Amino acid sequence: MEEKMLEQHVVTSFNRAIVNGRAINNNITNKINSEERLKFNRIFWNKVSTPATLNQSEFSNDIYTQLIKSIKITEQTYFNLNKNDTKKKEFKNTVINRIKTKIKDTCELICDDLLFRNALAIEFNQALEWLETLCNNIFIVYDKSNNSQDQFKVKIEDFSPAEQYLRFQVFIVIKNNTAKWKALQQNNLNVLRENLLECFNDILSNSSYENISSHFFKYVAESVEKQMVIQEQYISEILETHLKQNWMSEERNPTRYAYEQSFGEYDVEKTRKYIDNPTSFMKKLLENDIDIFKDIKVEERLKQIEKTINDALEKLGEIILTCQQHFSKTLDKNLTLEKIVFHKRKGSLMKSFKRIFTLSGSSNEAICPEILIENAICVLGKCIISSPQDFYIVLKEDYNKYVQEFNMLWRTQLADLCKISLSNIIEISKNSYWNKVKGCQYQCPYCGSKCELAEHGSNTNHRASIHLMNSFGGVNLTESREASLIICNEPKNFNVTYHKGGDYKNGLIFEEFTKKYYPEWWPLLGRKQPDDDQIKQVRAMWVNLKDELCRKFDMKDKTPEKWCRDYKYLAK
Numbered sequence: 001m002e003e004k005m006l007e008q009h010v011v012t013s014f015n016r017a018i019v020n021g022r023a024i025n026n027n028i029t030n031k032i033n034s035e036e037r038l039k040f041n042r043i044f045w046n047k048v049s050t051p052a053t054l055n056q057s058e059f060s061n062d063i064y065t066q067l068i069k070s071i072k073i074t075e076q077t078y079f080n081l082n083k084n085d086t087k088k089k090e091f092k093n094t095v096i097n098r099i100k101t102k103i104k105d106t107c108e109l110i111c112d113d114l115l116f117r118n119a120l121a122i123e124f125n126q127a128l129e130w131l132e133t134l135c136n137n138i139f140i141v142y143d144k145s146n147n148s149q150d151q152f153k154v155k156i157e158d159f160s161p162a163e164q165y166l167r168f169q170v171f172i173v174i175k176n177n178t179a180k181w182k183a184l185q186q187n188n189l190n191v192l193r194e195n196l197l198e199c200f201n202d203i204l205s206n207s208s209y210e211n212i213s214s215h216f217f218k219y220v221a222e223s224v225e226k227q228m229v230i231q232e233q234y235i236s237e238i239l240e241t242h243l244k245q246n247w248m249s250e251e252r253n254p255t256r257y258a259y260e261q262s263f264g265e266y267d268v269e270k271t272r273k274y275i276d277n278p279t280s281f282m283k284k285l286l287e288n289d290i291d292i293f294k295d296i297k298v299e300e301r302l303k304q305i306e307k308t309i310n311d312a313l314e315k316l317g318e319i320i321l322t323c324q325q326h327f328s329k330t331l332d333k334n335l336t337l338e339k340i341v342f343h344k345r346k347g348s349l350m351k352s353f354k355r356i357f358t359l360s361g362s363s364n365e366a367i368c369p370e371i372l373i374e375n376a377i378c379v380l381g382k383c384i385i386s387s388p389q390d391f392y393i394v395l396k397e398d399y400n401k402y403v404q405e406f407n408m409l410w411r412t413q414l415a416d417l418c419k420i421s422l423s424n425i426i427e428i429s430k431n432s433y434w435n436k437v438k439g440c441q442y443q444c445p446y447c448g449s450k451c452e453l454a455e456h457g458s459n460t461n462h463r464a465s466i467h468l469m470n471s472f473g474g475v476n477l478t479e480s481r482e483a484s485l486i487i488c489n490e491p492k493n494f495n496v497t498y499h500k501g502g503d504y505k506n507g508l509i510f511e512e513f514t515k516k517y518y519p520e521w522w523p524l525l526g527r528k529q530p531d532d533d534q535i536k537q538v539r540a541m542w543v544n545l546k547d548e549l550c551r552k553f554d555m556k557d558k559t560p561e562k563w564c565r566d567y568k569y570l571a572k
Helices: 003-026 035-046 063-070 081-116 124-147 160-205 209-246 254-262 268-276 278-327 337-341 349-360 369-380 388-428 430-437 491-495 510-517 532-553 561-570
Strands: 071-075 152-156
Touching: 003 035, 003 124, 003 160, 035 124, 063 071, 063 081, 063 160, 071 081, 081 124, 081 152, 081 160, 081 430, 124 152, 124 160, 160 209, 160 369, 209 278, 209 369, 209 388, 209 430, 254 268, 254 278, 268 278, 268 532, 278 337, 278 369, 278 388, 278 430, 337 369, 337 388, 388 430, 491 510, 532 561
Parallel strands: none
Antiparallel strands: 071 152
16 A cells, blocks of 8 residues: 555554444443443543544654643642652652553554564554553553552543554554565566566577576576475464463463462572562563474474475476476477476376375475476476477486585575574564463452453453462551461451551451452452462462562561471472
């Protein structure tokens, strides 16, 4: 598409997405989600501008300036206003920076996926999904900012800057992808035109069998290179299968796997990273797993590519030999190259070999030799071969020479280049696969365990199969500030009274407190007695990390001495 058409295409897709998103969220009336979340969603969709535009001269890429105007910070209390003014400015800057970072990170992941797929267009349902993700991610920062303190209240009055930034970044990626695609197509066309002209002039000036055969294998070599690129792409399918089995199944839930690799292994350093940021820790585990996969599978794939290409060349050699034997017994003269390769008097030899090869091939990735000579026949097919017998003698000699040269080139250059290409395919795909694996990024408001569900809308509740002690999330006992050493969903916690912020007068028991302040966690929280392994794991990690966690959350340590004796030694 031309730039103006592309601009209109992106604008139209986002406008339609906004209209649909607005209608959906304005009609949601369920009470599963908190009123705060429902309200936030409605404000988001109603505060993004439509119809949208993409006037680059008017659009400011400085999202920070726009956020300053759209985010308001109000006082929760009205005492010491002058003293709070500096804190208020500092808090606003912190919130703006966090929201800006979240918006940019969200847009970067979306654009990385578009780059990876070389996308040239988008659909409105994609834009709708992106905007939902943007809304969810901004809410995470908004919610944490309001619930982490009681002095200030964050209010976002306009979400247009975030939506405009996303829309503009998507447009830029699509525009750049289109420019690259056009340049590539034009370059390919120019190269093809020059090569064809050169080939025709050369054949006209020298129509010897040696020259025709030389050009024939020149096109075979080009086809082999293209097939190598196609074979390289299978590494993506292999990686996709690996990740589906190990990271995208209910049996191997990535969030539970992160727990198993930290708490489950009694690994203090990994547990420290899990507690600090379970999503980042999970991403690191995924990247490490992909790196291990790369080290193993790239070598395997390299051997398979070499075998697949050589199998195809071997079959091509069999075809040439069969044709040579056939024409050595005939008196055929003055036939086109196309006719002597696709011999039709006694059925198509090529089709026969294609059928045999397909039946005997060991893999769907096998290359039919017909593919290797398609371009050669397309360009040279009308060349008149006065003596097919003599031509096939030359062709057979050149075939043997080409196979030797290919194997030498594979050992000295192609294998290394192919290995680099395979590794790059995997590296480039990391972000794309992370987006598929990371799931919901919300954490339990008590213990900090990450929601283990896939990314979901506001009408779906959060779930974590394995919870930690409240102390890992900074929960402490009222007034005494002693670290709470109860796992948040174990039965005895349901009788504990909780307070919001510093309000010690209006406490609620755990169930009522959760339903009021974190309703999206309550339905799937469940009352569960932890098993012995879980108790040992969380206690062992607590006794090894309690000092730094108490400092971090300003808690007092009242850990039973017996725990230190019974569990500290388990840690690695």
